[in-house]
Amino acid sequence: MSVLIYTENWDGKFKKLSFELISYGSKIAEMLNTKAIALSTGNVDDDELKKLGNYGASGILSVNSNNLNVLDNRTFVKVISDIAVKENAKVVLLANNNTGKALAPGLSVRLKAGVGAGVSKLPVSLDPFTVFKRVFSGNAYARVVLNTDIRIITLAQNSFDLTETDNNASINKLDPGVDGSVVATQVKETRKQEGKLLLTDAEIVVSGGRGMKSPDNWGPLTELADLLGGATACSRPVSDEGWRPHEEHTGQTGKIIAPNLYIAIGISGATQHLAGVSSSKYIVAVNSDKDAPIFEAAQYGIVGDAMKVLPKLVEAAKNTRGK
Amino acid sequence: MKILVCISNVPDTTTKVKFVENNTKLDTNGIQWVINPWDELSLTRALELKDDSSTGITSVTVAHVGEASSEPTIRKALAIGADNAIRVNGEPVDAYYVAAQLSEAVKNENFDIILCGIESSDHNGSTVGGMISEFLDIASVSAVSSLSIENGEAVISREIDGGKEILTVPVPFVAVVQKGIAKEPRIAAMRGIMMARSKPVKVVEPIAVDPLTSVEAFEMPETRAACKFIDPATAGDLIDILQNEAKVI
Numbered sequence: 001m002s003v004l005i006y007t008e009n010w011d012g013k014f015k016k017l018s019f020e021l022i023s024y025g026s027k028i029a030e031m032l033n034t035k036a037i038a039l040s041t042g043n044v045d046d047d048e049l050k051k052l053g054n055y056g057a058s059g060i061l062s063v064n065s066n067n068l069n070v071l072d073n074r075t076f077v078k079v080i081s082d083i084a085v086k087e088n089a090k091v092v093l094l095a096n097n098n099t100g101k102a103l104a105p106g107l108s109v110r111l112k113a114g115v116g117a118g119v120s121k122l123p124v125s126l127d128p129f130t131v132f133k134r135v136f137s138g139n140a141y142a143r144v145v146l147n148t149d150i151r152i153i154t155l156a157q158n159s160f161d162l163t164e165t166d167n168n169a170s171i172n173k174l175d176p177g178v179d180g181s182v183v184a185t186q187v188k189e190t191r192k193q194e195g196k197l198l199l200t201d202a203e204i205v206v207s208g209g210r211g212m213k214s215p216d217n218w219g220p221l222t223e224l225a226d227l228l229g230g231a232t233a234c235s236r237p238v239s240d241e242g243w244r245p246h247e248e249h250t251g252q253t254g255k256i257i258a259p260n261l262y263i264a265i266g267i268s269g270a271t272q273h274l275a276g277v278s279s280s281k282y283i284v285a286v287n288s289d290k291d292a293p294i295f296e297a298a299q300y301g302i303v304g305d306a307m308k309v310l311p312k313l314v315e316a317a318k319n320t321r322g323k
Numbered sequence: 324m325k326i327l328v329c330i331s332n333v334p335d336t337t338t339k340v341k342f343v344e345n346n347t348k349l350d351t352n353g354i355q356w357v358i359n360p361w362d363e364l365s366l367t368r369a370l371e372l373k374d375d376s377s378t379g380i381t382s383v384t385v386a387h388v389g390e391a392s393s394e395p396t397i398r399k400a401l402a403i404g405a406d407n408a409i410r411v412n413g414e415p416v417d418a419y420y421v422a423a424q425l426s427e428a429v430k431n432e433n434f435d436i437i438l439c440g441i442e443s444s445d446h447n448g449s450t451v452g453g454m455i456s457e458f459l460d461i462a463s464v465s466a467v468s469s470l471s472i473e474n475g476e477a478v479i480s481r482e483i484d485g486g487k488e489i490l491t492v493p494v495p496f497v498a499v500v501q502k503g504i505a506k507e508p509r510i511a512a513m514r515g516i517m518m519a520r521s522k523p524v525k526v527v528e529p530i531a532v533d534p535l536t537s538v539e540a541f542e543m544p545e546t547r548a549a550c551k552f553i554d555p556a557t558a559g560d561l562i563d564i565l566q567n568e569a570k571v572i
Contacts, residue, residue, distance in 0.1 A: 010484065070490075071483075073453065073463045096449075098482055101441070102465035102499070105453025108419060114535035115418065117448045130539055136340045137444050143539040154449075184462035184492050188478075192486035200484070204572065228572050246468075246503055247482075252336060252444060253360055253502050261571040271337050275444075278544065282571050284561065285550070295550045300564060304555030316559030320566060 002059075003029040003036045004089035006080060007052060008099055009044050015201060017095050017157055019055050024160045025093045026056025027122055028153075037061060037087055038169075039080065041068045046171060053169025055162060060171045061087075067178040071099060072185040077106030079176050084111060089150060096154035097200065104154050114146030120159040120258075120279065137252045137275035156279065157200055158258045197231045199248065204230030205259045207250060207277075208238060211266020211287060211306045215243035220310040221265055227317040233257070235267045251276035266306040269294025286310070324472075324494065326369040326383045327434040328405065329425055329451065331359040331415070331443040332396040342541045349445075349541075358396055360508070361440025363403075367505035368470060369438060370404040378472035382406045384434070388415045388424045394524070401519035402511035408522070413529030416537070418446070422454030423532040430459060435494040436477065441466065441501040452499035462496040468503030 005025040007018040022038055029036035038057035040049060043064055052060050061083065067075060080103065084092050092107060094100035096118045108115045116131035124130045128145045131153060135142045146152075199205065206225040208218060218232075225232045232248060239249035250257055252272040258279035265286045267273060274297050277283065285298035286309045295301045302309055334340065334354045341350040358366070366385065373380040385400040386409040387393060397408045411424040429437070437459075439452030456463030466482040479498060481488050511519070553561050565572045 070488075073465060074456065077457065098466040098484060101449040102453065102463075105418075105422070105450040106457045106463070108450060108535070109422075109454050109457035112535070115448065115450050116536070117450060128539075133447070135446055135541065136334070136338075137336065137447060138544070139338075139340050140342070141542045141544060142446075143542070145537050145539050146535065147537060148535050184496065185464060185490050186492070187488045187490045189489040190483075190486065191489075192483075196485070198485050240506075249502065261565065261569075271339075275336075282565075282569050283547075284565070286558075297547060298550045299548060299569070300553060300561060301550040302553050302555050302558050302561060304558065309555055309558045312558040313562060316562035319559075320562055320572075 001032070001034040002087045002089050003032065003034060003091045003093065004084050004087055005036060005038045005057065005093045006103070007038050007040050008095065009040060009042055009048070012042070012044050013048060014051060016162070017097070017201070018052070019162050020157070020160050021093055021095055021155055022052055022055035022057050023163045024122070024155050025091070026163070026165070028091055031123070031126060032090060034090070035059060039063070039083060041076070041079070049171050050167065050169065053167035054164055056165045057169050060169050061174050062171060063174045063176055065175070065178040067180040067183055070183070070185055070187045071102065072183045073102050073106055075178060075183050076103055077110060078182070079178055081107050081110040082176060083174070084150065092150065092152045094152070094154050096156050100154040104152050108152055111150045112148060113150035113152045114148040115152045115154070116144055116146055117154045118156050119153050120156045134279070138278040139271070139275070156258060158203070159279070199231045199233055199250070199255055200257060202231035203260045204228045205233050205257060205261070206230055206263045206265065207233035207235065207267060208244070208265045209235035209267030210237050212238070213307065217307060218244070220314050224310065224314050224317055227314065227321050235273050264294055264298070265310060267294055268292045269297055324380050324435040325433065326372065326380055327429055327432070327437045328362065328366045328369050328383060328385050329437065329439045329455070330362040330366065330385050330387045330396065330400055331440070332356050332387065332389050332393040333359045333443055333445045336360060336444050346540045346542065347538065356393070356396055358400060359440050359443045361442065361500060363508040364505045365438035365440055365500050366400055366403060366405060367509040368500070370509060371505065372472060379475060380472065384409065386425050386429060387411070388413055388421045390414060397524055398519050399511060401522045402515040403509050404515060406522065408524040410524055410526050411529050412526050417534035418448045418450040419454060419536070420532050420534040422451045422458060424529050425451070426455050426458035427530050428527050437495070437497045439497060439499050441499055452497050456497040462492050463499065464490070464492055464496060465499040467498045467500045470498055470500070470504060
């Protein structure tokens with residue numbers, strides 16, 4: 001028996017997200033009295049692979065094949081499901097991100113395994129196997145029973161703390177003989193934003209809404225984000241107007257994020273916006289309308305004009321960071 | 324080429340949800356049902372592709388799993404411009420059940436492109452599209468933010484962490500679409516609403532499928548503590564509070 005954890009690397013390096021998955025998966029393995037096995041695909045060197053052992057993985061499987069260079073959903077699904085069967089996995093764990101969402105459903109059908117998607121806590125019960133997840137876009141939660149022998153969980157990003165353990169992990173290289181003929185996806189071009197902190201990875205996010213009044217006013221907002229080591233985001237009207245790129249849109253139909261700190265500047269806080277940010281640990285709001293719904297979701301608020309408040313925040317952040 | 328758009332019937336996204344029967348069921352009283360926002364965008368993109376004769380798209384069908392009470396949502400999709408619809412007459416109990424029913428209902432219809440929204444705004448599962456691809460044994464691409472047909476080939480841009488990939492995939496395939504696929508959802512015009520009444524809706528009975536998951540109970544989110552207000556004149560104090568009280572920076 002095992003808990004199989006699918007980890008992702010970016011150009012051979014793991015991000016915090018993978019360590020969160022291992023920390024979470026190791027806890028479930030402990031609850032089930034079994035072992036946590038980390039699965040890595042692609043070219044990752046041993047020093048990097050070994051890091052997965054720092055968070056409780058007792059076995060590390062590394063699969064490398066030219067046929068896994070591009071995410072082809074069904075090719076990956078076949079590789080992971082074959083390994084899940086071989087390792088007698090009772091739980092298969094993935095991140096609730098683009099990759100996890102692409103792979104979990106195919107695994108569900110192949111393994112006949114119920115999926116708990118966007119889970120943010122440890123299972124609330126093992127028998128029946130019950131997970132806790134957000135539903136109705138964050139307006140409610142549900143306890144969902146996975147009525148199957150194998151269960152798939154996709155873990156919401158930044159929802160589980162890292163727990164370091166002694167590292168006794170062994171690394172095994174596997175060659176599952178990936179069949180290249182089934183690869184349907186042909187990538188023609190990759191466009192990456194280099195050196196930019198990803199919104200979904202950021203622990204601090206500074207976000208602007210219509211209250212920013214003009215795309216020309218984003219300077220101090222970006223400066224504040226930089227000073228705090230955070231990423232920038234925006235509300236839907238702002239991205240629809242083309243003031244900011246679509247990748248920054250947070251909300252129900254945009255990015256769903258859960259940073260430690262979300263600072264909303266000039267955002268009124270419509271239900272659809274809150275759906276994307278309500279899992280943030282702290283929400284701070286700056287808005288000129290004291291009755292704006294964002295203040296109901298916020299722990300700290302300033303009623304005032306964004307253009308007057310922002311420079312003061314930038315100034316204070318400079319002083320703090322200067323010390 | 325034929326496009327299928329899978330649509331889900333969800334409460335209007337501004338709904339304040341409530342639950343009944345010991346928090347096991349959604350209180351449907353007063354709820355306005357709409358096409359799931361991502362499915363509406365998929366439908367819009369499908370119709371845009373059909374409008375452009377160079378794409379070779381000849382029809383757009385919508386498919387849905389739901390009881391007769393969900394007919395208005397199907398009619399709305401037809402009013403927006405879909406040519407016809409398939410409704411599997413069953414209660415959509417879980418994603419696996421829905422995907423199995425949709426796959427069964429369309430397996431002999433030879434759709435070239437099947438579009439599914441990245442998630443439904445009620446269960447937020449993100450699973451139906453990928454499941455259909457596996458059931459039908461065809462390719463799938465997820466996180467699709469644009470889809471066009473160039474020289475008879477589907478060209479897709481897919482969001483990856485920190486960027487995007489431009490890729491091609493041979494038909495038939497499932498595209499699981501997200502924001503960006505269409506700018507604004509298309510709205511039904513009066514003529515469309517009139518025409519929708521006579522468009523064909525094929526109703527098929529569900530096959531026997533055991534769902535894999537079930538909702539034990541719903542819960543409301545914890546209420547947050549009341550907002551602490553800071554005087555805008557000394558707005559800079561906020562940074563100090565975040566550092567020393569909340570300890571998040």
